[in-house]
Amino acid sequence: MITVENLSFRYSATSFGLRVPAFHLQDRERVAIVGPSGSGKTTLLNLIAGILTPEAGRIDVAGTDVATLSEVERRRFRASTIGFVFQDFALLDYLSARQNILYPYRITPALTLNAAARERAEALAAACGIGDKLDRHPTALSQGEQQRVAICRALVTQPKLILSDEATGNLDPESKARILDLLFEQASEAGAAVLAVTHDHELLPRFERVLDFAQFRQGADA
Numbered sequence: 001m002i003t004v005e006n007l008s009f010r011y012s013a014t015s016f017g018l019r020v021p022a023f024h025l026q027d028r029e030r031v032a033i034v035g036p037s038g039s040g041k042t043t044l045l046n047l048i049a050g051i052l053t054p055e056a057g058r059i060d061v062a063g064t065d066v067a068t069l070s071e072v073e074r075r076r077f078r079a080s081t082i083g084f085v086f087q088d089f090a091l092l093d094y095l096s097a098r099q100n101i102l103y104p105y106r107i108t109p110a111l112t113l114n115a116a117a118r119e120r121a122e123a124l125a126a127a128c129g130i131g132d133k134l135d136r137h138p139t140a141l142s143q144g145e146q147q148r149v150a151i152c153r154a155l156v157t158q159p160k161l162i163l164s165d166e167a168t169g170n171l172d173p174e175s176k177a178r179i180l181d182l183l184f185e186q187a188s189e190a191g192a193a194v195l196a197v198t199h200d201h202e203l204l205p206r207f208e209r210v211l212d213f214a215q216f217r218q219g220a221d222a
């Protein structure tokens with residue numbers, strides 16, 4: 001599902017650099033990423049999703065080298081192939097929770113917003129415990145509820161790759177386990193792979209593999 005080779009990246013505004021010689025994620029594989037704060041975990045997810053562009057190297061996702069796509073192509077590729085749960089949720093305040101969940105359909109011509117998609121959105125929201133809050137806007141939702149909206153949005157298109165950046169971070173322990181159950185259940189149904197950044201070490205046994213990110217850190221002067 002993902003092949004990363006000789007990847008290097010550096011933010012122009014800071015001296016932070018990331019170098020990943022090789023990383024593979026198999027189809028349907030579930031891998032957790034752990035590592036110290038600031039070690040570049042979010043940066044790698046953003047590179048894989050084509051939100052950031054590498055300095056050098058190859059990032060192949062589902063047979064497509066994301067770095068070679070134009071901006072528009074990347075956005076479409078991301079919306080049709082990847083479900084991304086962002087660390088800061090990235091919800092749009094002017095849309096209701098339901099509209100946020102269905103947002104990928106608004107921006108992706110390849111996706112058709114039909115009755116099945118609407119039903120999926122409702123079912124996901126109910127499974128996440130926000131079924132009665134779909135008409136509220138994000139500003140009227142708690143952090144944990146906003147996080148669930150973001151999770152539903154990432155799953156509603158049944159993507160082949162789920163990238164999750166601390167998707168369970170703001171939840172109580174019982175909700176964490178339930179949301180991870182849902183994420184894995186949806187991944188199984190869609191035949192999706194999961195790459196999840198987490199600081200929740202108690203969740204790690206649920207993953208097939210754990211990648212410790214400390215190894216990829218490149219010093220500021222490297």
Ligand SMILES: Nc1ncnc2c1ncn2[C@@H]1O[C@H](COP(=O)(O)OP(=O)(O)OP(=O)(O)O)[C@@H](O)[C@H]1O
Nearest residue numbers: 011013014016035036037038039040041042043044
């Ligand atoms: N847009 C940006 N411009 C410049 N530097 C950035 C930017 N985003 C992040 N950084 C820097 O890059 C480094 C890696 O950030 P990143 O968010 O990838 O870390 P992380 O491992 O996901 O951290 P955390 O666990 O705290 O979320 C940090 O030192 C951060 O300050």
